[in-house]
Amino acid sequence: MDPQDLDLINGLLDSDADLRERIKEHVIDFDKRTRTMVGMLNKVHSTASAEIPTLLDSVRPVLHSCQDTTAALAAIIPPNQFWRWKDMWNNSLRASVFSAVLIEFLANGTLLSLASVSEQLGIKEEWSDRFVLSVEDYLHGLISMINELSRLAVNAVTLGDYDAPIRISIFVKELFAGFSMLNLKNDILRRRFDSLKYDIKKIEEVVYDVSLRKLASPPTKPA
Template structure:
């Protein structure tokens, strides 16, 4: 091989190693912050409704600080190479979406949109060739939120919040209906979608139980 070609190839390899190492460093910090967030959110299962706003507020600074990570990653990704490197932080991104979506539901009973998730995580639309929030990662995050709500609904009843299962049931039914209208070609996403059926069934069983015991009014308020 021509020595000049070898030199060029070595330069490209070194560049790739540099990008990879920089990303690993940022993802390590990303994961650390996500663990902190998930740890705090784990307390929702033992937190009464009147204390929930304070708990959620305590998560905000850590969640919003993740924008520092997305900026740092975007800065090291070469133009038009987002899809080459994205798998290195996909799991972290899905967990961040899960946290943001769960917080939004617990605050006001609404579904986090993809643009709003990108905004919370500080993702700039001008980075689209280097860094963005893929639809697949957003949807994975929503599924994780529903998984957590199916657990939360049982603990809410234990805490005496008997109307919460009905609100969560209505919310999850809307999400499930939306997923059924999506063309899910991603195998991983399609398999995880199946878990929504079991989550919905579990939630409906709790609703049936509290209704049978007359722990909720005949027409409970919809959040």
């Protein structure tokens, strides 16, 4: 092999190794932020419903701080190399999606769209070839939220909130119906979606028990 070619290849290898280390530093920071959020949100299982807004207020600043990390990553990823490096931050990004959508549901009972999650994480359209929130990462975050809500349906009853399982059940069933209309070709994503039927069954059992015991508030009649 020509010495000049060897020098060129070595230079490219060194450049990739350096970039990987720089990305790793930011991903470690991203992971710390998301682990903090997930840990804080886990307290929802032992927090009375009246105190949940205060809990969410304490988590939101951490979520917004993730914008610093996404901007830092976007700044160092070379153009058109998003798919080359995205596996390095997949887990952290999905955890941040999980946190954002769970906060939205707990606060307002609604689903945060992919575009809205991207906005909360400070992800800009002009980064499309360097750093974006992919559909798959968004869906993974939603599935993780449903997993968490199946736990919350049980623990909310323990804390005396008998209406929570019903709200959760309605929301999860609507979300599951939406998932059912998607053509999921990713094997991991498909398996995770298929497993949601166990979460739904768990929630339905709680709703049935609460309804049978007439613990929940009666449904409000339309005006």
